[in-house]
Amino acid sequence: xxxxxxxxxxxxxxxxNWGLISLFRFDLVAAIFGxxxxxxxxxxxxxxxxxxxxxxxxxxxxRERVE
Numbered sequence: 001x002x003x004x005x006x007x008x009x010x011x012x013x014x015x016x017n018w019g020l021i022s023l024f025r026f027d028l029v030a031a032i033f034g035x036x037x038x039x040x041x042x043x044x045x046x047x048x049x050x051x052x053x054x055x056x057x058x059x060x061x062x063r064e065r066v067e
Contacts, residue, residue: 004058010051017048 013029020026033040 003054007051007054010048011055013044014048014052 017028020028027036029044030036030038030041033044035041
């Protein structure tokens with residue numbers, strides 16, 4: 001799995017988690033990994049944040065055209 005796909009998957013996980021928090025006040029990451037302060041939750045939150053920053057680079061890349 002390349003870095004673009006991995007980052008995109010992590011950003012999607014983060015988006016789903018934020019949607020659940022917004023709609024149902026349910027933090028899926030915290031529920032799975034033992035609360036917001038648990039080390040595993042913090043690692044997941046950090047990875048999602050880093051993936052979001054990495055995905056900013058996708059906005060500025062030239063797309064390769066296949067003709």
